[in-house]
Amino acid sequence: MSTLSLIPTHSHPHYTASMSPAELQAMRAHAQQNPEGFWLEQARRIHWHRKPTQGFRGSFEGDVSIKWYDDGHLNASVCCIDRHLTARGDQVALISHREGRPGAEQITYAMLHERVCRLANALTDLGVEKGERVAISLPMISEAVVAMLACARIGAVHVVLFGGFSAEGIAERLMDSGAVLVITASEARRGNKTIPFKQTMDDALLKCGQNCTVKSVLVVRTSDAAVPMLPGRDYDYHDFVDGFEPDFVPVVMPAEAPLFMLYTSGSTGKPKAVVHATGGYMVWAAYTMGMVYAQKPGDVLWCTADVAWITGHTSVVYGPLANGGTTMISDSLPNAPHAGRWLDLIDDYKVTMLFTSPTAVRAMMADGDAVVQAHSLETLRLLGVAGEPISSDVWMWYHDVIGRGKCPVADTWWQTETAGVVLGPVPGAQPLKPGSASTPLPGLDLALADPQGRIQENSAEGSLCIARSWPGQARTIWRDHERFCKTYFSMVPGFYFTGDGARRDDDGYYWITGRMDDVINVAGHRLGTAEVEDVLATDHRLLESAAVGVPHPVKGQALVVFAIARKNVTAQPTEAGIKRMVADALGRYAMPETVYLVPDLPRTRSGKIVRRLLRKIASGEIENFGDLSTLTDQEIVQTICNFVQEKH
Numbered sequence: 001m002s003t004l005s006l007i008p009t010h011s012h013p014h015y016t017a018s019m020s021p022a023e024l025q026a027m028r029a030h031a032q033q034n035p036e037g038f039w040l041e042q043a044r045r046i047h048w049h050r051k052p053t054q055g056f057r058g059s060f061e062g063d064v065s066i067k068w069y070d071d072g073h074l075n076a077s078v079c080c081i082d083r084h085l086t087a088r089g090d091q092v093a094l095i096s097h098r099e100g101r102p103g104a105e106q107i108t109y110a111m112l113h114e115r116v117c118r119l120a121n122a123l124t125d126l127g128v129e130k131g132e133r134v135a136i137s138l139p140m141i142s143e144a145v146v147a148m149l150a151c152a153r154i155g156a157v158h159v160v161l162f163g164g165f166s167a168e169g170i171a172e173r174l175m176d177s178g179a180v181l182v183i184t185a186s187e188a189r190r191g192n193k194t195i196p197f198k199q200t201m202d203d204a205l206l207k208c209g210q211n212c213t214v215k216s217v218l219v220v221r222t223s224d225a226a227v228p229m230l231p232g233r234d235y236d237y238h239d240f241v242d243g244f245e246p247d248f249v250p251v252v253m254p255a256e257a258p259l260f261m262l263y264t265s266g267s268t269g270k271p272k273a274v275v276h277a278t279g280g281y282m283v284w285a286a287y288t289m290g291m292v293y294a295q296k297p298g299d300v301l302w303c304t305a306d307v308a309w310i311t312g313h314t315s316v317v318y319g320p321l322a323n324g325g326t327t328m329i330s331d332s333l334p335n336a337p338h339a340g341r342w343l344d345l346i347d348d349y350k351v352t353m354l355f356t357s358p359t360a361v362r363a364m365m366a367d368g369d370a371v372v373q374a375h376s377l378e379t380l381r382l383l384g385v386a387g388e389p390i391s392s393d394v395w396m397w398y399h400d401v402i403g404r405g406k407c408p409v410a411d412t413w414w415q416t417e418t419a420g421v422v423l424g425p426v427p428g429a430q431p432l433k434p435g436s437a438s439t440p441l442p443g444l445d446l447a448l449a450d451p452q453g454r455i456q457e458n459s460a461e462g463s464l465c466i467a468r469s470w471p472g473q474a475r476t477i478w479r480d481h482e483r484f485c486k487t488y489f490s491m492v493p494g495f496y497f498t499g500d501g502a503r504r505d506d507d508g509y510y511w512i513t514g515r516m517d518d519v520i521n522v523a524g525h526r527l528g529t530a531e532v533e534d535v536l537a538t539d540h541r542l543l544e545s546a547a548v549g550v551p552h553p554v555k556g557q558a559l560v561v562f563a564i565a566r567k568n569v570t571a572q573p574t575e576a577g578i579k580r581m582v583a584d585a586l587g588r589y590a591m592p593e594t595v596y597l598v599p600d601l602p603r604t605r606s607g608k609i610v611r612r613l614l615r616k617i618a619s620g621e622i623e624n625f626g627d628l629s630t631l632t633d634q635e636i637v638q639t640i641c642n643f644v645q646e647k648h
């Protein structure tokens with residue numbers, strides 16, 4: 001199948017590749033033979049105040065240590081702005097489209113420099129020092145990009161928080177990160193819903209109570225709605241910031257100084273903040289985005305990801321700007337106020353490179369081809385996806401209908417922890433296989449391990465691991481290095497374990513088979529089932545619960561919860577109440593699709609809940625359950641099936 005659907009290199013004559021197949025081959029060989037030299041050469045993609053003379057130093061063994069370009073010095077905002085000012089100060093760096101407002105803001109590199117400097121001055125005035133954390137919780141507006149770069153300019157560590165988090169979720173992250181300042185908005189509109197950013201932040205700050213480290217809050221007024229402002233703590237962003245000087249001498253940082261941290265979900269416990277280092281991350285952002293999305297003058301790259309995800313950091317902000325490209329953001333929804341809204345924007349702003357999620361592609365596909373046909377889309381020359389598996393039929397639809405058969409489709413596999421593309425094609429320089437995330441970028445050494453941790457050669461299936469460090473690798477988990485070592489380096493000693501399973505075919509192309517741990521992926525959002533179960537464990541009316549992911553036609557996966565209600569409590573929990581409780585605690589994105597209140601759960605003799613069975617039942621696969629002999633009570637499987645069927 002993989003060979004039949006191979007799309008050869010020469011299929012997209014309209015796409016000018018950044019390198020030839022032979023050049024790519026040579027690059028791979030060079031990276032393999034001389035990794036140190038290769039990565040020092042790649043470091044030249046960015047601007048250094050002091051050039052590094054060392055590549056990787058460290059080890060995946062024992063108390064894992066990862067350092068890149070350790071003797072180099074730089075400032076990430078200089079890489080993204082100042083170094084472009086002479087050659088392309090008047091080129092548009094950022095197109096910022098706001099739904100319901102005519103036109104879009106076209107922010108040149110010179111304007112971006114001014115705005116970032118003003119905010120850097122304002123943050124310094126408010127006492128933010130280098131190394132301190134600044135939390136950013138904003139919709140997709142230009143201030144989000146400016147805020148990240150201003151933190152980088154003063155050497156502060158940004159922590160971008162997703163607007164969909166609940167007050168509780170935000171409070172937890174503010175306290176864990178020790179953020180000293182917050183940048184948020186008054187509110188945002190998503191379709192016909194209002195997202196009360198400031199209200200949620202106020203609630204979160206209240207919840208932090210005695211443990212609150214936040215001293216100031218900058219509020220971008222995104223609508224006319226009045227929001228309560230606490231004098232001495234809260235400042236109107238523009239009233240305050242716009243008065244500062246449009247120049248700020250960047251704080252030069254050592255390469256290993258943290259640039260940002262980002263919370264993500266794991267299989268156990270609370271969300272963890274993954275820490276990324278300035279030098280390695282910047283090289284990696286420039287390299288990976290340069291390899292997959294090689295922007296030429298005039299290219300407009302629209303990555304639809306929210307800035308609060310790693311894709312938003314690398315593919316919206318740092319990658320395109322480090323490479324001197326034009327990046328676009330929009331706070332619009334793909335199908336509001338009407339289906340095909342994103343297609344309007346592609347035509348309106350002459351987008352040449354579209355990078356979105358498989359969920360968004362499936363949603364566009366569900367709206368029907370006629371919506372697409374009503375648009376020109378003639379500026380598009382490259383399409384990309386990341387975040388979750390894309391099936392070959394959806395890939396083909398994206399290629400044939402959105403791309404009109406003219407644009408290569410780059411399916412890229414990566415993670416918050418890898419910070420940039422690991423598996424992905426160099427478009428035009430190698431054949432594509434619909435449904436495969438292609439091959440590792442040059443310099444990356446991937447491995448598949450069997451259940452005993454033995455590395456498999458040639459075509460094989462197993463746990464996806466990375467054998468050698470890469471510049472953008474996460475350095476640690478904030479305040480929990482032990483968890484970092486255990487989560488990523490204990491599974492296959494000496495290797496970084498990704499948490500995903502994959503198959504490698506005869507041509508060396510990788511096919512991701514999905515997570516091997518209890519992490520699910522709802523519309524590209526990573527969610528630990530343990531997080532959901534931890535929330536439900538706080539409700540005294542519930543005895544126990546189990547959360548699983550099931551296939552969903554648009555979202556990829558959906559969350560299903562099985563819960564056991566305690567007997568003899570006065571107010572019985574309801575399924576709707578349980579849904580609300582999860583959404584209130586974690587955020588709207590985590591709202592379960594379905595909740596089943598059941599009398600018990602299938603367990604092994606050692607007491608472990610058998611999630612494999614729950615996943616099958618929840619997805620309606622009730623024909624073949626396999627071996628049930630290890631269960632304490634086999635009847636319960638049928639009982640739960642009956643509950644599920646009754647509901648449908």
Ligand code: 6R9
Pocket residue numbers: 264309310311385386387388389390411412413414415416417437498499500512514515521524525526
């Ligand atoms: C960039 C991002 C990471 C997890 C990852 C994997 C899944 C990402 C994928 C993919 C299949 C792809 N994933 N890209 N699965 N094909 N092209 O998504 O980061 O939010 O940390 O999620 O997403 O399971 O382990 P993050």
